[in-house]
Amino acid sequence: MLLGEGPSSGGAEELEGVEVDGYDTSYYDSTDNEDSFDEEDDGCEIVRKHSVHHRFDSSAAVPTFCVGMRFGNKFEFKQAVKDYGIQERKCIKFVKDEGYRVRAKCTWPNCPWVIILSTNSRHESWQVASFNSEHKCPPRRDNRLVTANRIANRFEKIIKANPTWNMAMMKETVLEEMLVDVSISKCKRAKRIVLDRTMDATKGEYSKVFEYQAELLRSNPGSTVVVKLDPDAEKPTFLRFYMCFAAIKRGFMAGCRKVIGLDGCFFKGATNGELLCALGRDANNQMYLIAWAVVEKENIDSWRWFCELLFRDIDVGDGEDWVFISDQQKGILNAVEYWAPRAEHRNCARHIYANWKKTFRDKDR
Numbered sequence: 592m593l594l595g596e597g598p599s600s601g602g603a604e605e606l607e608g609v610e611v612d613g614y615d616t617s618y619y620d621s622t623d624n625e626d627s628f629d630e631e632d633d634g635c636e637i638v639r640k641h642s643v644h645h646r647f648d649s650s651a652a653v654p655t656f657c658v659g660m661r662f663g664n665k666f667e668f669k670q671a672v673k674d675y676g677i678q679e680r681k682c683i684k685f686v687k688d689e690g691y692r693v694r695a696k697c698t699w700p701n702c703p704w705v706i707i708l709s710t711n712s713r714h715e716s717w718q719v720a721s722f723n724s725e726h727k728c729p730p731r732r733d734n735r736l737v738t739a740n741r742i743a744n745r746f747e748k749i750i751k752a753n754p755t756w757n758m759a760m761m762k763e764t765v766l767e768e769m770l771v772d773v774s775i776s777k778c779k780r781a782k783r784i785v786l787d788r789t790m791d792a793t794k795g796e797y798s799k800v801f802e803y804q805a806e807l808l809r810s811n812p813g814s815t816v817v818v819k820l821d822p823d824a825e826k827p828t829f830l831r832f833y834m835c836f837a838a839i840k841r842g843f844m845a846g847c848r849k850v851i852g853l854d855g856c857f858f859k860g861a862t863n864g865e866l867l868c869a870l871g872r873d874a875n876n877q878m879y880l881i882a883w884a885v886v887e888k889e890n891i892d893s894w895r896w897f898c899e900l901l902f903r904d905i906d907v908g909d910g911e912d913w914v915f916i917s918d919q920q921k922g923i924l925n926a927v928e929y930w931a932p933r934a935e936h937r938n939c940a941r942h943i944y945a946n947w948k949k950t951f952r953d954k955d956r
């Protein structure tokens with residue numbers, strides 16, 4: 592992750608997305624009967640009389656339209672039509688989008704639903720010039736208005752929380768909740784959109800890591816906060832972060848046994864890396880977190896780095912009278928042996944049990 596990179600504007604353009612997404616084939620002729628609107632004809636006078644108080648209501652659950660309804664701009668209108676199509680399960684297509692006029696119609700053969708929005712020099716805003724609200728089509732499950740962007744917006748929270756969400760399950764959920772049968776590849780695109788957005792959101796955070804470090808040290812004197820940059824990268828690039836608060840350090844040394852559990856786990860979500868942590872037990876036999884670190888991955892080098900800082904913080908010395916408990920991770924075994932050769936090192940019973948269970952899964956007792 593590069594430091595000093597500003598937040599990027601990852602704004603996906605919904606509008607363009609929809610247009611390109613299968614809506615670029617225009618087989619409708621401009622001489623179509625329903626397209627007889629003319630800015631010079633009397634229609635405009637009628638529109639003006641009806642339109643005085645009809646401003647589009649963007650707070651309505653399902654957008655409604657009528658002749659003379661006013662919109663601030665084309666974008667607002669198109670968004671409203673798309674919302675309407677998705678909610679009512681109608682497949683609406685923008686068959687014409689010119690400088691002064693937009694026409695949308697239902698794509699079902701012979702379905703009469705059509706709406707025309709227009710503006711001209713006499714109007715300051717955009718108005719519905721013609722509208723037929725009648726549908727003769729069934730509810731659609733192939734609604735192409737449901738784009739990858741729409742799916743991404745709708746399921747953003749779920750995708751963020753479950754980056755490994757199975758695509759077939761996602762497709763099922765879209766069908767269940769949005770009533771549209773989308774392709775697996777559209778689900779994949781939606782997931783990519785969410786993950787890219789999340790990545791973009793984290794970019795600026797890394798550039799603030801030194802300010803974060805300075806603030807932690809200012810407000811918690813005596814703490815250990817270490818930021819390590821990647822020595823192999825050309826630009827300053829974040830590699831590791833170590834944290835041990837002074838108060839926690841003091842508390843541990845004053846009241847806890849010299850027994851420490853060490854373990855690491857992966858980060859789920861958009862960022863890579865692993866969390867390493869050191870846990871003790873307090874006088875009530877409850878978990879007592881001593882120190883933690885963010886590293887690129889769990890290996891011999893990262894555990895040695897972590898243990899060196901940790902052992903110095905809590906004064907482990909050569910390990911005499913200390914006990915460390917871990918899974919059988921080679922990095923931990925190596926680091927403890929290296930920095931505290933006289934310490935007792937035990938395997939965690941839970942991990943032994945889990946491995947044992949995995950190995951003998953198929954065997955009878």
Ligand SMILES: [Zn+2]
Pocket residue numbers: 681697698699702703704725726727728
């Ligand atoms: Zn229709």
